[in-house]
Amino acid sequence: DAKTTQPPSMDCAEGRAANLPCNHSTISGNEYVYWYRQIHSQGPQYIIHGLKNNETNEMASLIITEDRKSSTLILPHATLRDTAVYYCIALSFQGGSEKLVFGKGTKLTVNP
């Protein structure tokens, strides 16, 4: 699985958009980009995933560059409850065990 690189921490004002970047320059054609977040000492929460196209759901939007070497997770209107560690993961599905390889993620702090 491709290695991903994220900034260790970011701050965002409540009500503003939070844009979390992720570099995955060695991603291969069949690897998906997954985003999870983990609020203090809870289990990771699935947010969104994508392969090539931009994706949007009720939680967030995922923008993947055309060359697929980087992506951005967008939380359109951040709230205090969005304070968490956000993990970007490149994951391939090859019929074997599909393990998630977590890095250290980005600690997002949403300020009032």
Place this chain on the structure above:
Amino acid sequence: ETGVTQSPTHLIKTRGQQVTLRCSSQSGHNTVSWYQQALGQGPQFIFQYYREEENGRGNFPPRFSGLQFPNYSSELNVNALELDDSALYLCASSLGLGRSQETQYFGPGTRLLVL
């Protein structure tokens, strides 16, 4: 809520003891993965079970073992506990069709402290 449950929520053991952690997968999911998360680190993959068979293992010694039952619930067993085994143990369930994207949904975890 993901529908994935784990028990117990917290556990204290001493070095050398054995521990069993339990996970109930989301309804309809046949794959369970286990992860260990040390303080300040991201989760590390331990192993995965698909339809009662081990389907991949991370870099963990044999004293970490598991089981999956016909109802797809799962157990993680750790023998000869060491201080470094203190961590949050997470299970995640997915509908493991193997050839398509299958999202893993995590439970709340079991916090293990080894003294």
